[in-house]
Amino acid sequence: MSTVQSIDRAFSVLRSLTAGPAGVTDIAERVHLPKSTVSRLLSTLEELGAVEQVSAGGEYRIGLGMLELAAAARPGRSLVSVARPQLAELNRFTGEAAGVSIPDGTEMLYLDQLTPDSELQVRDWTGHRIPMHAVPSGHVVLANDRELLDRVLATPLKRFTPHTVVKAAPLRERMNMVRAEGYAWAFEEFADGMNSVAAAVRNDSGRVIAALHVYGPASRFPGTSDTAEIGEFVLATAQKIRID
């Protein structure tokens, strides 16, 4: 239960750097610590490769050493490598970006994304967390975990666009539909001008451990295509993944 203060603080500093490179003074203010303390923490982290100075005596940013550590995270990296071929298949079938994400608490953590070469691209969410209620990848998880759904609904849901479903009853309704169909569509519910579909990846014992999703600009996706056909393709692709 007791925690080591300096480690706690070191991670606060690291997290504050995920927003982008920053100087000691900036960081000190953000994490509410004395400059000297932050400087000491940073120079320790630098020796460990967790951060690096952009130019000697200048700003700090997250270091490459973190990549090595993150590469060992499971099911993170292992899932990424097995899912790649399936993402490529989704790219080919839909012409749009495809990604994998995993549930983490009440959010989805986006692990990887494959984007076809195209002029108009959606942004890369790799490494970010998004609340489950706002994205179809979250919906396929919630639809299969009543307890988690209750927990999500226990707190107020954040609205991202005018179409985000933030009320309990309609969300429960949606989850019933998703459970029945096996895939989830969302139209501009998380970001304006972005539509997406998702389906669940299950382990051998049937538990949902990840989600595959496809998303693209609302202007062309799904366009005049059959949403059920796309949904079922995503579902079939997700079912091909065997892990854990």
Add this chain to the structure above:
Amino acid sequence: MSTVQSIDRAFSVLRSLTAGPAGVTDIAERVHLPKSTVSRLLSTLEELGAVEQVSAGGEYRIGLGMLELAAAARPGRSLVSVARPQLAELNRFTGEAAGVSIPDGTEMLYLDQLTPDSELQVRDWTGHRIPMHAVPSGHVVLANDRELLDRVLATPLKRFTPHTVVKAAPLRERMNMVRAEGYAWAFEEFADGMNSVAAAVRNDSGRVIAALHVYGPASRFPGTSDTAEIGEFVLATAQKIRID
């Protein structure tokens, strides 16, 4: 210069977990610290999401929180996303695995890898470091940095296979060739049964900031193909990448 002991220790623990999940007692032995200390460090790291327990009261492994931090590392993640289409192109042209790596000290850090669907696959080196002298991706970096080459040659070079070049004179010779051709081939120099080619990715000011490489089983790669043709294709592909 002074470092914070507990942070130092926490990272030792994290690094020891990159080899795979382990228990408190195991870790304590590996990092030469008392069990109680390791237990305290781990529970702190767990609260921060840096590690997680596989099952309550059991082994620990690297946590998903690390992915978020690592996602902010530059040029790491940004390079990965811009290099993806080029890796796919290399897949298509050669039928073999393609990857990106960046120089870090005297080693190459492997950031990403795209592997075509095939029965016989090479392993994924993502997140690992490999000494520059042993891999073609390292060669294209060394060939363009005389000072770094000197530094590498100042210490004894590790032999990985019977074909690894570990003597100064032959390596210098090779670097001259690589500099002239623009790409580097290596035949079973790092791992038995594995051949690979690499070419440098440069930023606007001409400095080598990364390497693209293709590798496959020696049994079929490059086979009867023209090594110069493949090399030049990799070079051309690497030159398409614009970053920083």
Add this chain to the structure above:
DNA sequence: GTTCGTGTTCCACTAGGCGGAACAGATGCC
């Protein structure tokens, strides 16, 4: 030149981390 900004270093103080030992479970072996 001065002034303001940066990041780093100093050092007395004491809070916070340390680690040996005791503990609570789980598993294995006879």
Add this chain to the structure above:
DNA sequence: GGCATCTGTTCCGCCTAGTGGAACACGAAC
């Protein structure tokens, strides 16, 4: 069954190692 031996966690007195205000060193801007 019960004893032995693992596991990870908690306790608590000792004291080191981390803290943070202030002073410092450097660089840029005026």
